Amino acid sequence: MEYLDRLESKSVYILREAYSEFKNLCMLWSIGKDSTVLLWLARKAFFGHVPFPLVHIDTNFKIPEMIKHRDRLALDWKLDMIYGQNKEALEKKQTFPDGNTTRINCCKKLKTEALANTLNGNWTRYRINHDTGKYEIDKNNDPFTGVIVGIRADEEGSRSKERYFSPRDKDSNWGVEDQPPEFWNQFNTDFVPGTHIRIHPLLDWTELNIWEYIKRENIPMVSLYFNQGDGKRYRSLGCYPCTKPVESTAKNVDEIIEELKTGKFSNIAERAGRDQDKEDGGGLEELRTGGYM
Structure with a gap:
């Protein structure tokens, strides 16, 4: 299992590097296997404590067991857990399950738009209260400028084009053809002000x-x-x-x-x-x- 040790070490290094270089950092947690492994690695990297918030984009159409699992681990592991939603699209039923748009447009509204506006603080965020176990409106709407994500290069074609430290513009748009080179373990963490950074510690991992x-x-x-x-x-x-x-x-x-x-x-x-x-x-x-x- 030496290859697992190497993967773990590199991911832990990237997590620590991200934490040391970027302010207002968060980590996306979809509750799936990849982001849960990423969460486990973050707990290892910081000795049992995750020093940045976990963010989940709740489309309101997740399998209920996923949400129960999220909240159970958030309370058990004392995670700073936040979720965001596109409440307007849900209230107006601008979704595929309601029969009013395509699957792709539904993803754009409930995932892409919700993610961008949750990260930049423009939309309401909900933060777990560990005393009550309930979510409350988050009073902090500062933008997250660095986001740790559990994607893998082998998962899907566009993900194979990512970098470990991948810049986006202020609107989270990704210039696929305009990315910094990454040679060996030389990672670029110096970006112009206003750049939104995605960090991908699991890029080398396979399913x-x-x-x-x-x-x-x-x-x-x-x-x-x-x-x-x-x-x-x-x-x-x-x-x-x-x-x-x-x-x-x-x-x-x-x-x-x-x-x-x-x-x-x-x-x-x-x-x-x-x-x-x-x-x-x-x-x-x-x-x-x-x-x-």
């Missing part, structure tokens, strides 16, 4: 690496990833109207690892169950250049 690390570290995962007896499980988590479970009998981490190594998913794309990817022709680059995670 298999993630599950092997989950096994080694015994990281708690939402049970949706495992077959509960109906011959199905989720391989990738998202909004329930657009994310389908896969046919699988894997009931635990060992069986998922076996599926990825030699089984039915060894040559099938991880996001094959995401309908919005198919609607966009199999790529998310247009969404991601506008700020999508």
Whole structure:
């Protein structure tokens, strides 16, 4: 497992480098396996304490078990947990589940726009109160200028074009063809004022690496990833109207690892169950250049 040690060390180094170089830092937590591994690494990097807020963009269409898992870990691990929403789009039912827009436009409204306006502080944020266990309107609306994200290069085509320290403009727009070079372990952390930075500590990890690390570290995962007896499980988590479970009998981490190594998913794309990817022709680059995670 030396390769897991190397991946862990590099990710921890990037997390510490980000914390030392950027103010007003936060980390996105989607509650999925990748961002939960990232959260675990952050706790390791800072000796059990996560020194920046966790931000979740709640579309209001997440599988309920995901939200329960989020809040349970937030309280157990004493996380500074924040969520944001596009409340206007939800109230006006400008969503795909309501039948009023396409999947891609729904993602733009509920994810991309909600993310940008939660990060810049223009929209209301909700912060967990550890005394009551409830969320309250956050009085702090300072913009987050650096955001740690748990994306992997192998997950989807546009993500393979990212850098470890990836600059965006003040509106979170991503210039795919205008990125700083990163040679070996020389990371550029010197950007012009007003630049919004995305930090990607998991860029080198694969889906298999993630599950092997989950096994080694015994990281708690939402049970949706495992077959509960109906011959199905989720391989990738998202909004329930657009994310389908896969046919699988894997009931635990060992069986998922076996599926990825030699089984039915060894040559099938991880996001094959995401309908919005198919609607966009199999790529998310247009969404991601506008700020999508």
